[in-house]
Amino acid sequence: MPELPEVETTLRGIEPHILNIPINKILVRAKKLRWPIPEKTLKNNLIGNSFYSINRRAKYLIFKSKLGHLLVHLGMSGCLKILHRFDEPNKHDHLDFVFKNGTCLRFTDPRKFGSILWTQDPEKHFLIKNLGPEPLGNSFSGTYLFEKSRRRKLPIKSFIMNANVVSGIGNIYANEALFLSGIRPQKKTGTISQKQFETLALSIKNLLHSSIDQGGTTLRDFVSGNNRPGYFQNELLVYGRSGKNCFSCSSKLKEIRLAQRSSVYCPLCQS
DNA sequence: CGCTGACCCTGACGGC
DNA sequence: TGCCGTCAGGGTCAGC
Numbered sequence: 001m002p003e004l005p006e007v008e009t010t011l012r013g014i015e016p017h018i019l020n021i022p023i024n025k026i027l028v029r030a031k032k033l034r035w036p037i038p039e040k041t042l043k044n045n046l047i048g049n050s051f052y053s054i055n056r057r058a059k060y061l062i063f064k065s066k067l068g069h070l071l072v073h074l075g076m077s078g079c080l081k082i083l084h085r086f087d088e089p090n091k092h093d094h095l096d097f098v099f100k101n102g103t104c105l106r107f108t109d110p111r112k113f114g115s116i117l118w119t120q121d122p123e124k125h126f127l128i129k130n131l132g133p134e135p136l137g138n139s140f141s142g143t144y145l146f147e148k149s150r151r152r153k154l155p156i157k158s159f160i161m162n163a164n165v166v167s168g169i170g171n172i173y174a175n176e177a178l179f180l181s182g183i184r185p186q187k188k189t190g191t192i193s194q195k196q197f198e199t200l201a202l203s204i205k206n207l208l209h210s211s212i213d214q215g216g217t218t219l220r221d222f223v224s225g226n227n228r229p230g231y232f233q234n235e236l237l238v239y240g241r242s243g244k245n246c247f248s249c250s251s252k253l254k255e256i257r258l259a260q261r262s263s264v265y266c267p268l269c270q271s
Numbered sequence: 272c273g274c275t276g277a278c279c280c281t282g283a284c285g286g287c
Numbered sequence: 288t289g290c291c292g293t294c295a296g297g298g299t300c301a302g303c
Binding site: 274277279282285286287 | 291292293294295298299300301302
């Protein structure tokens with residue numbers, strides 16, 4: 001399941017196989033995911049047309065074509081795969097783009113929390129326009145977080161997981177980044193110093209970079225677009241390790257729930 | 272405006 | 288073996 005590095009890995013995996021190849025067929029097998037799939041619009045605009053680029057914004061993939069743009073979000077359980085020849089779809093294979101050369105781009109999503117949408121102007125789309133800066137971009141920094149955080153009372157973990165503050169930090173990386181920064185997930189956002197925010201912003205950038213380098217985090221059966229699994233799960237320090245010993249000080253890691261998401265931290269290393 | 276909790280959906284897993 | 292409750296990597300939205 002996709003966090004930002006998985007989405008980036010997916011982009012890099014599928015991009016070489018589909019750019020500038022005309023689309024022959026679009027097969028839609030689900031009526032709706034998070035929102036209804038705009039089947040007619042997709043067919044009217046994309047059949048005979050092709051994608052000239054794919055970009056990522058937060059966890060959205062934007063497939064650009066000359067008539068408009070396809071917006072894809074993988075939700076909790078979605079993935080995109082390249083098939084070099086057409087295979088019979090399984091239960092949760094909701095959408096296929098079949099290209100002129102026989103390549104098939106297939107969207108699979110058991111939980112149907114993903115999104116398939118069409119837009120003329122991604123920057124103005126309601127799901128994109130309020131997103132905060134990219135965590136790997138230049139405008140995301142400790143100073144930015146500090147200024148945005150004053151008088152905020154919510155837990156720091158909820159703050160950095162809010163896509164309007166910074167886009168693309170999911171539960172795994174929020175837990176990991178707070179551990180690396182020595183900050184407890186439940187600490188009130190407004191009480192955190194500028195220096196701590198500098199550490200946190202840097203931790204987030206380092207974490208995401210190294211995860212992307214390793215092809216993302218694979219839990220259960222996530223497979224990137226080029227069918228290679230990621231290896232970052234071997235490096236997780238706190239996520240999924242509740243009750244186990246801290247790698248740094250050997251204390252027993254604690255788990256609490258914040259906004260219905262599991263939050264694991266070291267009671268000694270994080271304060 | 273800021274924040275919390277309910278909700279969308281399917282599948283896996285543990286306890287009884 | 289099956290039934291039930293809980294949990295899962297995301298995100299929106301109503302309501303206080």
